[in-house]
Amino acid sequence: xxxxxxxxxxxxxxxxxxxxxxxxxxxxxxxxxxxxxxxxxxxxxxxxxxxxxxxxxxxxxxxxxxxxxxxxxxxxxxxxxxxxxxxxxxxxxxxxxxxxxxxxxxxxxxxxxxxxxxxxxxxxxxxxxxxxxxxxxxxxxxxxxxxxxxxxxxxxxxxxxxxxxxxxxxxxxxxxxxxxxxxxxxxxxxxxxxxxxxxxxxxxxxxxxxxxxxxxxxxxxxxxxxxxxxxxxxxxxxxxxxxxxxxxxxxxxxxxxxxxxxxxxxxxxxxxxxxxxxxxxxxxxxxxxxxxxxxxxxxxxxxxxxxxxxxxxxxxxxxxxxxxxxxxxxxxxxxxxxxxxxxxxxxxxxxxxxxxxxxxxxxx
Numbered sequence: 001x002x003x004x005x006x007x008x009x010x011x012x013x014x015x016x017x018x019x020x021x022x023x024x025x026x027x028x029x030x031x032x033x034x035x036x037x038x039x040x041x042x043x044x045x046x047x048x049x050x051x052x053x054x055x056x057x058x059x060x061x062x063x064x065x066x067x068x069x070x071x072x073x074x075x076x077x078x079x080x081x082x083x084x085x086x087x088x089x090x091x092x093x094x095x096x097x098x099x100x101x102x103x104x105x106x107x108x109x110x111x112x113x114x115x116x117x118x119x120x121x122x123x124x125x126x127x128x129x130x131x132x133x134x135x136x137x138x139x140x141x142x143x144x145x146x147x148x149x150x151x152x153x154x155x156x157x158x159x160x161x162x163x164x165x166x167x168x169x170x171x172x173x174x175x176x177x178x179x180x181x182x183x184x185x186x187x188x189x190x191x192x193x194x195x196x197x198x199x200x201x202x203x204x205x206x207x208x209x210x211x212x213x214x215x216x217x218x219x220x221x222x223x224x225x226x227x228x229x230x231x232x233x234x235x236x237x238x239x240x241x242x243x244x245x246x247x248x249x250x251x252x253x254x255x256x257x258x259x260x261x262x263x264x265x266x267x268x269x270x271x272x273x274x275x276x277x278x279x280x281x282x283x284x285x286x287x288x289x290x291x292x293x294x295x296x297x298x299x300x301x302x303x304x305x306x307x308x309x310x311x312x313x314x315x316x317x318x319x320x321x322x323x324x325x326x327x328x329x330x331x332x333x334x335x336x337x338x339x340x341x342x343x344x345x346x347x348x349x350x351x352x353x354x355x356x357x358x359x360x361x362x363x364x
Contacts, residue, residue, distance in 0.1 A: 006065045007041040013057040013064070014039075028052060070109045077321055080115050084123070088327040092126040096133075103140070110148040113140045115319060117160050121167065122325050134164045207310040214304075214311055217252055221245050221261045225268045238272045257305050259296035263289055263335075271344040283353045286339055290357040293335045294364045300324040300331065336361045 014024055021039075025032045028049055037043040045053060054064045071079070079102060086095045099116060106112045117137045124133040141161040145154055158177060165173045193208035224245035231237040245265050249255060254262045270285035302322040304311040315322050324331055339345055340358050348354040 006044060007039050009064055010035070010045075010053065011039045013059060017057060019056075024056075027056060071106055071112050073111075073319070076112050076115050076319070079112070080119055080320060080325075081323065083119055084325065085327050087123045087126060088329045092123065096127075107143075108147075110144045110150065110153060111319075113144055114153060114157060114160070117141055117157070117164075118320070118325060121160065121164055123330075124167070131168060134168050137161075137164050203310075207314065210304075210308050210310045211314050214257075214308055217248060217254070218258055218261055221248055221254065221265060224248075225261075225264050228265075228268050228272055232272045232275055235272070235276055235278070238269065238276075242269045252307070253305055255292050256296060257308065258302070259292050259300065263292045263297055266292065267338055270339075271342065274344045274348060277347075279348060279351070282345070282348060283351060286345075286348075286354065286357050289339070290360055293361060297335060298328065298332060298364060300328075332361075 014021070021032050021035045025035045034043070038045055050061055050064060054061050057064065083095060083099055086098070099119065103113065103116055117140050120133050120137040124130040127133050138161055141157045144157045148154055162174045162177050165177070189208055189212050193205045193212070196208065197205040224241045227241045228238050242265070249262045249265060266285045266289040270282045270289065273279070273282035273285065302315045304315070336358065339361070345354065
């Protein structure tokens, strides 16, 4: 993390200009001992002297002070996971104060503010009034949109702002932000991959192709899960959608490659079967859900496999790396609640297979 290093910088820029401490003291109008104290971080220059020093060294005030309100990606990840863990272990209101202190300190580091939005969205249910947390997340989104000049960051923030509104059940506001028309997928990545292929860099072209396939798979299965949720009362659509999604999961080993997607498929289809009285089929999928959660989600990490053998570097370079955005404790609580407290499964509560799944999820 970047801190104020004005003393060290005065020394560095003074020497680069070939100026002695005596000469600098005479130019500024202070004693040599004052300059010595600055350079040894015993005292700081008077604020009125800073522009004069910056002018002498032909640098900006920020350069002179050695302070930029920015964080590296590694810094951001470290702070994010530190706070995410504290949300599990401490009073969330105390952690919120710490979050806001970080936000004040790095209010101009927009990549950091973005991850604070993500943090708030992932932990808002810990608060009695989650709407206040969602509103705060949107305030940060508005700041980023107003002051950032990074188009990709702004695009990400618009999505997060819309997602926060969905969480607060405000669909009209979402449509005002995103509009109602759906644009075609960008093929920018494929064109980049083709360019590397033409340059003879087949390794990079293969990596990009794998990244594209990986993302399309996740989105396709996610859309099929949504299709199931939209047609719960029509078992023909439910079963056809599940058959196609399950085929993709098996073919591409999504239970391990991206267990969150396959777990959502099993859970969503189990709900559809349960509300339609197909209890045996529902229990079959609850057992699948339980196995995937215990085997993979309880220790969730994004990773490639033997087929997707070129994507690990890309995954590690994501904003939050390969780890889950919430603590394992909170993930486990949600996994258990998704079946134990699910109103769709009321008719299954006394079933031995259902109880065994709950017990397995709780004891692992």
